[in-house]
Amino acid sequence: MTIILTAEQIQHKIRRMAYQIYEANIHQxxxxxxxxxxxxYVLAQKLYEELKACCPIPVTLCKVKVNKTNVLAPVTTSLEVADYQDQSVVLVDDVLSSGATLIYGVKHFLEVxxxxxxxxxxxxxxxKKYPIKADFKGVSLSTSLQEHIEVSFEGEAVAYLE
Structure with a gap:
């Protein structure tokens, strides 16, 4: 196991990403x-806390449920469609590997x-297996397909490579 990001580094990345998200939504x-x-969702909560400190624009937190074992199952959200219709949305996940989870989440929002x-x-x-990119990212890594990246927010946050 190789540590990619320590708790302190994760916090710095989250803060930087929050400022980038604010800048991208400054006119909203x-x-x-x-x-x-x-x-x-845990990462989104942490970004939300940082955004509350630096961003005067109202931000609404939303949970998105994507069935990772059956990605064709309907995606659901904690908000009603009317709550995010005609809004600016930032879809958040911890790791972008193949892009499957993110692209099915994006597909849901593209229907609105x-x-x-x-x-x-x-x-x-x-x-990536799918044509999706991260607009805001903490760190980019080129890894082998056999390697696995895990992010843990339990206790002291850490991101590591297995």
Missing amino acids: NSFILAGIEGNG PLKQLKTAVLVNRNH
Whole structure:
């Protein structure tokens, strides 16, 4: 196991990403931070806390449920469609590996008229099977397909490579 990001480094990345998200939404009246259930939502909560400190624009936190074992199952959100229609949305996940989870989350939001849709990840692996990119990322790594990246927010946050 190789540590990629320590708790302090993760906090710095989250702070930097929050400022980038704020800058990308500076002309919006409000925007939605939509975290994919699990670590994506935990990361979205951490970004939300940072945004509250630096961003005067109202931000709404939303949980997005993507069935990772059956990605064709309907995606659900903690908000009603009307709550994010014609809004700016930032879809958040912890790691962008193949891109499957993120692209199915994006597909859900593309079925609703939005002002803009951006993506944010803590770790971008550069091994995408799908044509999706992270607009905001903490760190990009080129890894082998056999390697696995894990982010843990339990106790002291850490990102590591197995």
